[in-house]
Amino acid sequence: MAAAPRAGGLADTVFDYAEEDPHRIALGRKGADGAWHDVTAGTFRDEVLALAKGLIADGVRFGDRVALMSRTRYEWTLFDLALWTVGAQSVPVYPTSSAEQVLWMLHDAEVTAVMVEHEDHAMTVGSVIDRLPRLKRLWQLDAGALAELVAAGARIDDEVVHRHRRAVTPDSVATVIYTSGTTGRPKGCVITHAGFMFEADTMVGRWHPVFRSRPGDEAATLLFLPLAHVFGRMVEVAALRGRVKLGHQPELSARALMPDLVSFRPTFFLAVPYIFEKVFDAARRKAETEGRAGPFDKAVEVAVKYAEAMEERAFGTGPGPSAGLRMQHQFFDKVVYRKIREAMGGRVRHAMSGGSGMERRLGLFFAGAGIAVFEGYGLTETTAAATANPPERTRYGTVGRPIPGTTVHIARDGEVWVHGAHVFSRYLGDPRATDEVLRDGWLATGDLGSLDADGYLTITGRKKEILVTSGGKSVAPGGLEERVRAHPLVAQCIVVGDDRPYIAALVTVDQEAVEHWLAMQGRPVLSPAQLVRDPGLETEVRRAVVAANTAVSQAESIRTFRILAHRFTEEHGLLTPSLKLKRKAIETAYAAEIDALYH
Structure with missing residues (x-):
């Protein structure tokens, strides 16, 4: 400390x-x-x-x-x-x-x-x-x-x-x-x-x-x-x-x-999950263009298994990678992982990720590829990180343990509270707002989360973003949105359904990834208006939605979705500068599209 x-x-x-x-x-x-x-x-x-x-x-x-x-x-x-x-x-x-x-x-x-x-x-x-x-x-x-x-x-x-x-x-x-x-x-x-x-x-x-x-x-x-x-x-x-x-x-x-x-040629960098997703997607597209999609996907599986085995050994729940897995890992390190590291300068050994949640599998892949990504969690009010994964015992899919000198408490309603010397002193000129979040030195973050038996924090949503369907079911949209975004063709996803009969979603696509996907099928480039009606693209996005739904109950699942012609951008007031969705602004801008999901 x-x-x-x-x-x-x-x-x-x-x-x-x-x-x-x-x-x-x-x-x-x-x-x-x-x-x-x-x-x-x-x-x-x-x-x-x-x-x-x-x-x-x-x-x-x-x-x-x-x-x-x-x-x-x-x-x-x-x-x-x-x-x-x-x-x-x-x-x-x-x-x-x-x-x-x-x-x-x-x-x-x-x-x-x-x-x-x-x-x-x-x-x-x-x-x-x-x-x-x-x-x-x-x-x-x-x-x-x-x-x-x-x-x-x-x-x-x-x-x-x-x-x-x-x-x-x-x-x-x-x-x-x-x-x-x-x-x-x-x-x-x-x-x-x-x-x-x-x-x-x-x-x-x-x-x-x-x-x-x-x-x-x-x-x-x-x-x-x-x-x-x-x-x-x-x-x-x-x-x-x-x-x-x-x-x-x-x-x-x-x-x-x-x-x-x-x-x-940095030795480490700090980024948001979006950057790691783009690096991975670019490597996957390059491999596919060169006719090496199969070996690349095999390399991904080996990296994930290797990192999982190393994680289990760190927590005393497994012996570590087997001899066969180590041999496969050494082989793919020469033909795949090294190229990914070289694309980032060749010296990167570590990275830190924050701002939003990173999919566990993506973190495992980078670890297996020789770049340990330590995911953390914090706010402006905590002067950046309040928790982060320790180097020697990283638990992928979590935002880690409280940093030294910090205490994290989960309130009865699931809200994450933080105490430490890095917690801000006040909101400028707004004592009422300050009193709402600072209580005897504890910061009520507004985020929802859980602590596991080893003290690792998982963020499950934000209190103000919880959707309550007309049937009374409470749904945290963040996890669903992250899982849909894991599909390489999906750029953004916003889950809606507050005071509606069921959960639905608006989805935007990654133009570069879609153009590559069309080229691999020998199809011409489509305009945004053509894309939103393309049956093949709809099938791909449906796969992403079905995969996301496997992690939640039926009442919390996405029943229907709509592909939008254009991405949400900061310039149009729909994203924050740190690339977070401005939900209310999006729901206002796309009110007609959202209404159509329920008729």
């Missing part, structure tokens, strides 16, 4: 790192030439200090709240640490936020300055700036703001910055992170320097096989999660505090991500 910090704040990490090991490579920065350039701890410290001086010169004061609206990139982390250096509080804003969302967050947080990435963001802020009287400054990264600030700060003495930095205490507010707002208006979670330090140090200490460097093989991670999300932010802090080389990639899509994984 990490010790509670007694003094200082998060920015001290940068200055201590540079003092101890100035020539060590701390970050990788992608240049305009597309190549990665090393940044030493000493250089990063100098850049943070120079920017901090510029912020002071431009009027940022201790305790000010400053918004950061950008994709995941090097400058985000630079600004974050510079703000902490001068004792300011960063307020992340998702780069895809609408003008109304931006207005709400900047107004609610009483933001005095905002850093945006490019002109589109500047225009979004500009469209509501007349309603933000406290907002005094707008910096645009792609318009040279960084250089201007550094130049402005050249006349400021270093000691002025250090006086600000030394005034920061562990109890000082580090950041206000707004919840993703799947239901209702986003709330600002107030998180202290101590909370972030405890979370990051606990993860680095307990999961040392992940964060630790080996001789001649320095630990490195490529961060592609949004830095406006607490999960991505924890990676940023943990990498710097754990002396792990940190790179940034701005797009959360497999197509954009895979080339950077190959060039940056």
Whole structure:
């Protein structure tokens, strides 16, 4: 368990790192030439200090709240640490936020300055700036703001910055992170320097096989999660505090991500299940195109069996892989698994998954293929992970045990309650909402779950998402949706049926996977309108639904479904930036399609 910090704040990490090991490579920065350039701890410290001086010169004061609206990139982390250096509080804003969302967050947080990435963001802020009287400054990264600030700060003495930095205490507010707002208006979670330090140090200490460097093989991670999300932010802090080389990639899509994984060559990364699904599906399609679908599927079976046998040995319920299974595993490691690892840079040994549930079989496959994926669970209110699977005893299909220093309790109604030093302090300016979830230091998460005999947590649903049919049957939609999505042609699934006679579903398809599926049958590409009426596709989706239904009772099963022509997107307000479904928005947008399922 990490010790509670007694003094200082998060920015001290940068200055201590540079003092101890100035020539060590701390970050990788992608240049305009597309190549990665090393940044030493000493250089990063100098850049943070120079920017901090510029912020002071431009009027940022201790305790000010400053918004950061950008994709995941090097400058985000630079600004974050510079703000902490001068004792300011960063307020992340998702780069895809609408003008109304931006207005709400900047107004609610009483933001005095905002850093945006490019002109589109500047225009979004500009469209509501007349309603933000406290907002005094707008910096645009792609318009040279960084250089201007550094130049402005050249006349400021270093000691002025250090006086600000030394005034920061562990109890000082580090950041206000707004919840993703799947239901209702986003709330600002107030998180202290101590909370972030405890979370990051606990993860680095307990999961040392992940964060630790080996001789001649320095630990490195490529961060592609949004830095406006607490999960991505924890990676940023943990990498710097754990002396792990940190790179940034701005797009959360497999197509954009895979080339950077190959060039940056991380030893581990943190992702959402969607990324692991896409990596697996791409490998499966490639094998099928090359006429090797049979051997690939056999390799999958061997990987899953091997990982299951290793899991049983870890828990003392089995002897481990048999000699025959080990031989098969060695064979497929050379012809299949190694290629999957090479597609992710060739050095990846571990990964962490969060944000939503990962199918057990997928986790087992990656473990068997040589990449141990540790699934965890947390919220903005818990400063990222509250539970995670321990490296030596991973139980696939669960979100693991409470991290050291954390206690998890299941309330009578099945709600998961969490207690620990990383639990947030309050919702900004909303004592009523705070009192609803914080009770004597315990956080009522709103999630439903169960603990097994070994203390491993399984999340079964969300209280606000439970559907109650007109027959009185309560159904948690999440598990059903995950099982339907396990089919390679399915992109998304939303289960409906609240106050209806039975459960039904809306399904969207993965366009790339469908095009491959059609090509393998020698069929031409179909338009979205043709696809939704295609009998063959309907048969495939029905298989996915039938497979999902085997895990639930008849009353909880999906009776009918409809394939939609277009995916749910963040741009249309149907997904959160962390790719969670906005149920109410989807049900409103597709009210006619849902009604048709019941007539």
